[in-house]
Amino acid sequence: MDRSYSTYSILLIKATYTLILLLLTTRLFANADSTATEKRFSKKELTQDLSYMIRSIERVHPNMYHSLSKSDYRRLSDSVGKALKEGMTGREAWPILARMVGAIGEGHSVFNYPDSVVARLKQGGKVLFPVMVQEYNGRNFVVRGDVSEEAALQPGDEITAINNIPTSELVDLLSGYAGGLKVYRSVDVCRNLITYLYLYNIQAPYTIDYIRKGQTGRAILNAINWDELRKNAKTRGKSFLPNPAGEPFSFNYPDARTAYLGINSLTGELPAFKKILDSCFNNLKLNHREKLIIDLRKNGGGNSQLGELLLSYITDKSFRMSGGVKWKVSEEYKSQLDKNQSGKGAENMPYYFNAVNGTILSDTDIKEKAPGPNPLRYQGKVFVLIGPRTFSSANMLANAIQDYKLATLVGQSSGEPANDYGELVFLTLPHTGFSFSTSTKQFIRANGDAKDGSPVLPQLEVADNPLTPVDEVLEFLKNR
Numbered sequence: 001m002d003r004s005y006s007t008y009s010i011l012l013i014k015a016t017y018t019l020i021l022l023l024l025t026t027r028l029f030a031n032a033d034s035t036a037t038e039k040r041f042s043k044k045e046l047t048q049d050l051s052y053m054i055r056s057i058e059r060v061h062p063n064m065y066h067s068l069s070k071s072d073y074r075r076l077s078d079s080v081g082k083a084l085k086e087g088m089t090g091r092e093a094w095p096i097l098a099r100m101v102g103a104i105g106e107g108h109s110v111f112n113y114p115d116s117v118v119a120r121l122k123q124g125g126k127v128l129f130p131v132m133v134q135e136y137n138g139r140n141f142v143v144r145g146d147v148s149e150e151a152a153l154q155p156g157d158e159i160t161a162i163n164n165i166p167t168s169e170l171v172d173l174l175s176g177y178a179g180g181l182k183v184y185r186s187v188d189v190c191r192n193l194i195t196y197l198y199l200y201n202i203q204a205p206y207t208i209d210y211i212r213k214g215q216t217g218r219a220i221l222n223a224i225n226w227d228e229l230r231k232n233a234k235t236r237g238k239s240f241l242p243n244p245a246g247e248p249f250s251f252n253y254p255d256a257r258t259a260y261l262g263i264n265s266l267t268g269e270l271p272a273f274k275k276i277l278d279s280c281f282n283n284l285k286l287n288h289r290e291k292l293i294i295d296l297r298k299n300g301g302g303n304s305q306l307g308e309l310l311l312s313y314i315t316d317k318s319f320r321m322s323g324g325v326k327w328k329v330s331e332e333y334k335s336q337l338d339k340n341q342s343g344k345g346a347e348n349m350p351y352y353f354n355a356v357n358g359t360i361l362s363d364t365d366i367k368e369k370a371p372g373p374n375p376l377r378y379q380g381k382v383f384v385l386i387g388p389r390t391f392s393s394a395n396m397l398a399n400a401i402q403d404y405k406l407a408t409l410v411g412q413s414s415g416e417p418a419n420d421y422g423e424l425v426f427l428t429l430p431h432t433g434f435s436f437s438t439s440t441k442q443f444i445r446a447n448g449d450a451k452d453g454s455p456v457l458p459q460l461e462v463a464d465n466p467l468t469p470v471d472e473v474l475e476f477l478k479n480r
Contacts, residue, residue: 067105107180145240184415266302301392312371323448324364
């Protein structure tokens with residue numbers, strides 16, 4: 001098949017599917033009950049917000065139409081405009097407007113749900129979905145715990161549908177506020193399922209189709225309030241599956257041959273991160289193990305400099321974290337930079353502030369560099385664990401490891417392509433006050449291949465089963 005035809009077909013399918021999701025969203029709100037005190041917006045205000053959003057993204061994003069063609073994006077915009085109605089509440093308008101950000105097709109562009117929604121859920125009546133979800137396993141939601149009064153579901157049950165909407169379709173619908181790979185979008189849906197079901201008007205009584213130990217079942221659950229959720233979670237929590245988020249850092253020795261370093265975040269200051277690494281690797285030097293496992297499976301990113309620092313503790317090879325960047329110049333991002341730097345943006349970053357808005361600053365001449373001497377550098381075998389939650393700067397770190405063969409990657413594919421976007425600008429719509437973020441930079445993967453659309457791939461592919469007490473990935477590595 002001709003490649004250009006194949007690419008066009010994929011884009012057309014994506015555009016058509018996005019429109020289907022938009023129509024489903026509109027139908028879900030056809031009979032929505034709105035609280036009388038909720039603010040309502042005119043169609044003119046909503047339409048102006050839609051136009052403002054599109055124009056802003058065009059001005060700041062380095063490659064807005066990389067996933068969906070400009071003509072298909074315009075068709076989607078027309079459909080969104082027609083779906084906006086006079087007198088809509090924010091709750092009714094949010095899922096419709098969110099599609100315009102999600103259609104950009106990259107995980108750093110996100111339409112944020114309003115903080116007021118969370119406050120309303122905590123202060124309101126029985127409006128909360130009463131099931132905590134552990135993960136999306138590629139087909140179904142895995143139940144972490146049931147906090148409903150009915151207590152009909154058990155930890156480990158697989159939810160195949162809610163209110164007759166199959167789980168896979170629910171993930172696409174509820175993650176319409178963001179782009180990126182489905183494996184990563186599903187992580188945030190699981191984390192915020194209660195909020196998104198409320199925003200998309202999927203209401204109680206909840207008809208839950210599920211699978212338990214190979215047998216299908218159906219349960220009808222009523223909504224609960226915030227106090228009931230907290231009380232039931234506390235009293236039943238011991239039987240729930242473990243919290244999927246985990247601690248920010250952990251270091252231990254699982255056996256006589258192995259050291260384990262879990263890093264679930266790359267946020268924070270470089271000196272503080274160095275202090276943590278110095279402590280761990282000094283301990284490892286005193287208590288030598290022939291194998292080190294670094295776990296990035298729950299790492300959503302942060303600062304790529306922290307990832308680069310980590311590599312200096314496990315390799316002396318030359319590498320680079322990125323094969324290049326393309327940075328869009330805009331007045332919006334200049335304003336954000338200037339505010340963040342207390343009015344000294346132009347003084348600190350003249351190369352960006354003196355550039356003409358709308359142009360691209362490109363740097364594809366990033367040189368490979370070897371880390372400096374490090375007396376704590378580990379010399380044994382290193383395995384780095386990755387998975388769908390490995391994202392952003394953690395994804396960049398994993399990609400450098402992959403492209404330069406700095407360690408052995410184990411687990412599942414990461415949550416975004418190695419060629420991706422970042423350096424966020426935060427914007428607010430003038431009438432609804434909805435906020436969203438999008439990228440100003442495009443990052444090229446470490447080896448410089450800008451055409452590779454794949455995520456970071458493990459050399460050894462193995463998945464953990466959350467329903468078992470052991471970590472299958474760690475078990476797999478015991479004899480390696």
